[in-house]
Amino acid sequence: MNFDLTEDQEMMRDMFARFLDENSSMARVRAAAPSGFDAKLWTGLAELGALSIRVPEEAGGLGLGLFDAVILMEEAGRTLVSGPLAETLVTARLLAQLGGDQTTDLFGRVISGEAVASLAFRDIAAEPVQWVAGGLVAEAVIARMGNDIVLVSVPESGRKAEENLAGTPLAEIDLAAHPRVTLASGDDALATFVKGIEEWKLLIGAGLAGIGREALRLAAAYACERKQFGQFIGEFQGISHPLADLLCDVDGGKFLVWKAIRDIADGTKDAGATISLAGWWNADAAARAVAQALHTFGGYGLTTEYDIFLFNLRAKAWPLVLGDPQRLIEEAGRRLYAGEQAALPDVGATPIEFDLGEDARTITREIEEFFAKNVTPEMRETFHYSWEGYNPELNRKLAESNLLYLGLPKDVGGRGLSSYAKIAAMDAFEVQGYNNPAAGVTQMVALIINRFGTDELKQEVLPRLMRGEAICSLGYSEPGSGSDVFAAQCRATPDGNGWRIDGTKMFTSGANLSDYVLMLTRTNPDVAKHKGLTMFIVPLKADGVTVQPVYTFQDERTNITFYDGVHIPDSWRLGEVDGGVRTMSASLELEHGGGFSKYQRAMLHAAETLCREIGYRGKPLIDDQSAQVRLARTAANLWVSELITFRAQWVIAEKKPNHAYGPMAKMFSSEKFLSDARDLIDLTAPLSLSKRKGAAAEINMFYRHAQGSTIYGGTSEVHRSMIAERGLGLPRTRG
Structure with a gap:
């Protein structure tokens, strides 16, 4: 797996970022209005090779992959580039692929930044009048006309300025009213053109991700300096939480573009649908991100004094030249479920990799073989996603096969799988319909005992856990504290050579099946709440323990557990007295960043x-x-x-x-x-x-x-x- 750019790509991104920070500053973006085109910026981009990034080397371009162009577009979105960059990247490549001698002069001027050429998205034989991105400054437009791919020369008189939402160089052009030449005809030519449109969807998606990310950054920065009611507004969850949601959406959109490129490179059957979804997702996520960012500025966001309004308008303008973005998710639906095929562009080298690796495939096969050999139909009938699916016999067999504690380090006796192999293993268990939350909790307890437990715990409890003979539950939450585990009030008080535990724990899932509970207790009420906690292992069969069921409508059982004068020896304490937070932190070694x-x-x-x-x-x-x-x-x-x-x-x-x-x-x-x-x-x-x-x-x-x-x-x-x-x-x- 890899989310890193190559060294060359990092250098390229930094180069473009520095250039755009200086030459596509918000002052320059404002100055480019009302035409929406910055000729000096355009020439500078050409000098850096930006406009020829997707042109094959044999045609005089850089010959780089689609992923490199996506990196450029992310920076272009972040800085609101004034000009039809995504369209030019596609058009320059199409001119190199289809143009021939008749377009040599135009092609040279396009990649040098002296001329602009754009593209029309729909067949001009059926829709001759179309809105064209960059049409106000485009000397030529590449379009489909029936069975032909044509180059339409548009004179200045055919390009009329018109006020539009974001002040971009958009123009409505009658493409049938101007001279044209046929670049190529037939299925191959049409496929090449359609591949260019698919590429545009990914380029514009990457640009929108850049817009969304920068808008959220601006909003967060403003929320850290603006005060209301004596507090920074970023301290209010009503401000910060929507921005957090949108950060996930915007990052997710960028990764969908990356996934589409990776899917194309790998020949994945859903690659075409991923392109459509990447375009749709980013149009939606960017629009919501800029709207929430502007909202963070309050009334000031509505003024033209702050730059955030520029992001708001550009985020809507870029994708809408294609039409309603909802059409893209409809297209994705057809590609996924109605057999519609997509013409996929050649993406070139792609450093990003989502493959989990050979270790992941190995553990998947091992789990499949284990279930085929050891699990009967009767056992499968008892499987359940909750603790109620716990099967003692199967638990022991998984331990014997070293398939029970997959994330536990090898020095503790676990399998010690890599993060990637753990993902695959979880999926493999899900395919079998078997979930084992007991194992996840018990391996955490085993790790804490190994790191902080006494010899007695290591000799009496730990071996039982590792053999799969016993399981543990967690005694963290309480009726009055919920997720705030540091507010625990369940008391542990010294009692002779041991401790007396009194109190109540809530949501002690699996306590009715477990032998032990990992207990977080209050041992010092006179210090800061996180400093007065101590952890213990408490046998759930001990005198004074009562387990009472709490049923949920999710078809699972949890428990409320009561501890009334429960006596345990000091040897069952984990870590230092009042050092429970440090002890609990050992479980972070098993952090997996997992989801659903x-x-x-x-x-x-x-x-x-x-x-x-x-x-x-x-x-x-x-x-x-x-x-x-x-x-x-x-x-x-x-x-x-x-x-x-x-x-x-x-x-x-x-x-x-x-x-x-x-x-x-x-x-x-x-x-x-x-x-x-x-x-x-x-x-x-x-x-x-x-x-x-x-x-x-x-x-x-x-x-x-x-x-x-x-x-x-x-x-x-x-x-x-x-x-x-x-x-x-x-x-x-x-x-």
Whole structure:
């Protein structure tokens, strides 16, 4: 897996960034109005080779890959480049591919920045009058005309300035009214042209991601300096949390562009749909990001004194020259579910890699073989996504095969899988329908015992855990504290050579099945709340422990546990007295930055199955355009969840700077899991109301399961605060 640019690409990005910071400053962008074109900037870009970045070397260009052009477009979006850059990149390549001797002069002037050429998106035989990006300054336009690809020469008299939303050099041109030459004809020529349009979708998507990211940066910076009611407005969750949500959306859009390029390079069957979704997603995410950024500025954002309005208008203007972005998700639906084929551009070298590697494939095969050999149909009937799916026999067999504690370091006795292999293993278990939250908690407890436990714990408890004979639950949350575990009031007081524990723990999932609970207790009420905590291992079969069931509508059981004078020896303490926070931090070694994409994927497959079974107006529901769009949106949410999770895993594995990427993965995927679960149970109704075995029961179950995903492991609000602080540099929003 790799999210890094090559050294050459880093140098290229830095070069373009420095040039654009100076030559496409907001002062220069404003000065380019009302034409929306900066001729000096354009010449400078050409001198740097920007306009020929996608032109083959044999034609005099740089011959770089589509990913290199995407890097340029991200910077162009960030700086609101004044000119039709995405269109020119495509047109210059088309002139090199199709032009021949008859366009040599124009081609040379285009890549040198002396002339501008653009493209028309629709067949001019059917729609001769079209809006053309950069049409106000374009000497020529490449277009399809029936079975031909033509170059239309547009005189200055045919290019009339017209006020438009963002003051870009947009013009409506009658392309049938001007001289034209045929560049090429036939299927190959048409395919080459269509590939250029597909490339444009990705280039404009990357530019929109750059616009969105910069708008959020400007909003965050303003929120750190603007005070209201005596506080920086960035301290208000009403300001910071929407920005955190949009940071996930904008980053996800950039990664969708990257995924599309990677999919094309790999020949993935869904590559065409990924292009469409990348275009749609970025148009939507950028529009929402700039709107929220402007909102952060309040009334000042509406004035022309602040630059944020420029981002707002440009984010809408760039993609709309193609038409309604909703058409792109409709196109994605057809490509995913109606067999529509896309002409895919040649993307060239692509450094970004989302492959999990050979270790991931090895562990997947091992898990598949284990289940084939050890799991009976009767055992499968007991599988459940919650603790209630715990099977003691299977737990022991997984331990014997070293498949139980996959993330636990080898020095503790675990499998010690890489971050990437763990992702694959989780997916492999999901394919088998087996979830084992008991193993995830127990391996964390095993790690803490190994790091902080006494010899007695290491000899009496740890071996049982490692053999799969016993499991543990967590005693963190309390009825009055919820996610604020540092507010724990369950008391541990010295009692002879040991401790007496009194209090209540809430949401002690698995306590009815577990042998032990990892207990966070209050040992000193007279210091700061996070300094007076101590951790213990408490046997759940001890006198004074009461486990009371709490049932949820998610078809799972959790527990409230009561501790009334429970006596344990001091040897069952973990770490120093009042040092519980440091002890608990050992569990961070197992941080995985995971999300809910494995459930999202299974839910999407179940919905696809139902849509093929359900009839609608005499045809399968999956043939309906509306259904295709909703399934395509779910696919986009799934893919972005995976990509954000992959980034979180990558920064951990490669020890890269981590700007709340784990919280981003958890928060984004859980929120999309929940919203898609609501939508898909609607889409497949009324069959989805039933718990009929098969896909209907799965959709029903996923709807109920998703309700808790935004709460487990810290609520979305907690994670939004982390994202705002570490990802956007906003001040703390929690006291």
